Amino acid sequence: ENSSAPNFLYNQIREELEQAGGGTIVTRFPPEPNGFLHIGHAKSIWVNFGLAEHFGGKCNLRFDDTNPEKEDQRFIDAIKEDITWLGYQWNGEERYASSYFEQLYAWAQYLVREGKAYVDDLDAETMREYRGTLTEPGRNSPYRDRSVEENLDLLERMRVGEFPEGAKVLRAKINMASPNINLRDPVLYRIRHADHHQAGDAWKIYPAYDFAHGQSDAIEGITHSICTLEFEDHRPLYNWFLDNxxxxxxxxxxxxxxxxxxxxxxxxxxxxxxxxxxVVNGWDDPRMPTVAGLRRRGYTPASLRKLCEMTGVARSSGVVDIHMMYHAIRSDLEENALRAMCVMKPLKVVLTNLPEGHEEIIEVSSHPARDDMGTRKLPLTREIWIDQDDFMIDPPKKFFRLAPEKEVRLRNAYVIRCDEVITDDAGNPVELRCSVDLDTLGKMPEGRKVKGVIHWVSADHGVPVEVRNYDNLFLDEAPDRDKEKDFLEHLNPESLEVVQGVGEPSLADAAPETRFQFERIGYFCADRWDHGKDGKLVFNRTVSLKDGWAK
Ligand code: ATP
Ligand code: MG
Ligand code: MG
Known part of the structure; x- marks a missing residue:
């Protein structure tokens, strides 16, 4: 189930291995620990771990930790937790680019000795000017021809912190006229007087991504370094380091x-x-497209892998419709979520022909098509709650719910008839008085058709639940399309609606992260952190029952 569906990467690797007469692959997933993983990272994880699994190889987890200021141990922990939750296991211990700092430094000295790197004193802005443009070649820095001895000396002094940040950089000496700007003497090291979460205060210089990545791949024996398209123009540089x-x-x-x-x-x-x-309550807010946010929202690892498979692996960019994501989780939950009843806006119903103190336990399956998921007990009492939306005093023609003098079936129970409506001063119904047809448990009523089915909860045994109805965080389909404009302007002010409802008693026993279909309403997940805290029951809406907007 983890195997990557055939795609160009898969085909290419298969052909290579066939031509080589066997062998296997080593891939890596290289996050920078400067935030939580998002759904895009899940794709990269699925690609890298999935290919390794498919070809009997291995996938390393390597933290690409070359920017100490933005990185944090907390993100390292969260990333490891998310990968494990997604169902993948990395090869051996996790790795860190920072473990290779000594080796990278030795290689920098090597380039200097070969006359292929130099220390440059140009400030950042002048260096940018010298770099040229797409249509104009760059110019050589006046420091480009420093001697090997001077460069080695300056580099060492950069390392130990003799110069302030920004005073100097180490650059590769490649070609300032190259049509590929990445090859115009790229920066290899910058001065940063910052402590590093792994390396402590040992370093006052830090390697650039390009100088660290390919060499880290080489050190780990990675065969296929799979990355996203924005690095295509960096590939000649990636190869230049390997060549030199x-x-x-x-x-x-x-x-x-x-x-x-x-x-x-x-x-x-x-x-x-x-x-x-x-705007949100943390990286794992259920509205966030982070792996931890999606988890809290109620997504399953299988649904995220399914989404990756459905959307494929391409050589050119496209945008995935969020409905595909909804579809992936909905079809998983349709098959695997427990069923329960929950009333969102309670309206009292008195079943007048049941005696005071009546208590009947109806045992129903937890999933209509899954005997293996067991049963649950629904207590039926004289007073119950139904949803306000399931009753209308003056209904339109095709309203197959409850109305005065009309019948409806209580889901999993009997047919009832509304005999009397009690309203408040404004004419809003506050209580319905109904009679039960006691001959309709599990069978059709005699001589008439009752089309509607509504959900309900015993007023005596129902448990208070907080329901958090989440919706898309943005109203615009491409909130960050306009680079000049602030993407926060497109926020959906109604991305969270909190409702105090009443659930069937079985919900009180639900462990955090248990997933439910609240019948007729949608799919919900007991909140990972807040559910069960201080005796409170909290459910997050994962997705609506049917396609269309989550409303
Ligand atoms: P961001 O721009 O969100 O910070 P990043 O690429 O800088 O993303 P990294 O932590 O460096 O984040 O990413 C780790 C790996 O995940 C990289 O190999 C990167 O190419 C890949 N990746 C990141 N975003 C996506 C995405 N949207 N789709 C597929 N792969 C992605
Ligand atoms: Mg990156
Ligand atoms: Mg980034």
Missing amino acids: LPVPARPRQIEFARMNINYTVTSKRKLKLLVDSG
Whole structure:
């Protein structure tokens, strides 16, 4: 079930292995620990771990931790937890690019000795000017021809912190006229007087992504370094380092298209902004497209893998419709979620022909098609709650719910008839007085058809529940389409509606993260953190019952 559906990566690797007459692959998933994983990362995880699994290989987890200021141990822990939850296991201990800092530094010195790297004193802005443009070649820095000795000396002094941040950088000496701007003497090291979450205060310089990534791949014996398309232009540089350094292996970079989903954003920077500005309640808010947020919302690992499979692996970018994500979880929950009844806006119904103190236990299956999921007990009492929306004093023609002098079936129980409506001063119904046809448990009534079925809960035994109805976080399908405009302007002000409802008693026993179909309403998940705290029952709406907007 984890295998990547056939796609160009899969086909390419299969052909390679066939031509080589066997062998296997080593991939890696390389997150930067500067935020929680999002649904796009889930795709990368599915690709990297999925391919390794399929070809009997291995997948490393490597933290690409070369930017100490933005990174944090908390994110490392969250990333490991999310990957495990998704159902994948990395090869051995997790790795860190920072464990290779000594080796990378030795390779930087190697390039200097070979005359292929130099220390540059140009400030950032001048260096940008010298870099040229797509149509104009760059110019050589006046520091480009420093001697090997001087460069080695300056580099060492950069390392130990003799110079302030921004004073110098180490650059590769490649070609300032290259049509590929990435090859115009890229920066290899920057001065940063920052402590590192793994390396402590040992370093005052930190390697650039491009100088760390391919070499880390080589050190770990990665065969296929799979990344997203924005790195395509970096591939010549990736290969230049492998060609010009005495690396122990020759990994290969292959790119595929990022997975983007409409009505949301998948960029850690933007997700961090949502968290920091308090728009959401943390990285795992159920509205966030983070793995932890989706988990809290009620998504299953299988549904996220299914989404990855459904959306495929392509060489060109596209946007996935969020309804595909809804579809993936809905079909999983349709098959696997427990059934329960929950009333959102309670309206009292008195069943007048049941005696005071009547208590009848109806045992019903927890899932109509799954005997293995067992049964639950529904107490029926003289007073019950139904949903306000299931009753109308003056209904339109095709209203197959309850109305004065009309009949309806109580789900899993009897047919009732509304004999009397008690209203408040404004004419709103506050109580219905109904009679039960006691000959209709599990069978049709005599001589007439009752089409409607409504859900209900015993007023004596129902349990108070807080229901959090989540909706899309953005109203615009491409909230970050306009680079000039603030994506926060497109927020959906109604992305969370909190309702105090009444649930059937079995909900009181639900463990956090138990998933339900509240019959006739939607799919819900007991909140991972708040459910059961201080005796409170809290359910998050995962997705509506049917397609269409989550409303
Ligand atoms: P972001 O822009 O959200 O910060 P990133 O690429 O900088 O994303 P990393 O932590 O560096 O985040 O990503 C780890 C891996 O996940 C990389 O290989 C990256 O290419 C991949 N990845 C990130 N976003 C997506 C996405 N939307 N679809 C597929 N793969 C992705
Ligand atoms: Mg990155
Ligand atoms: Mg990033």
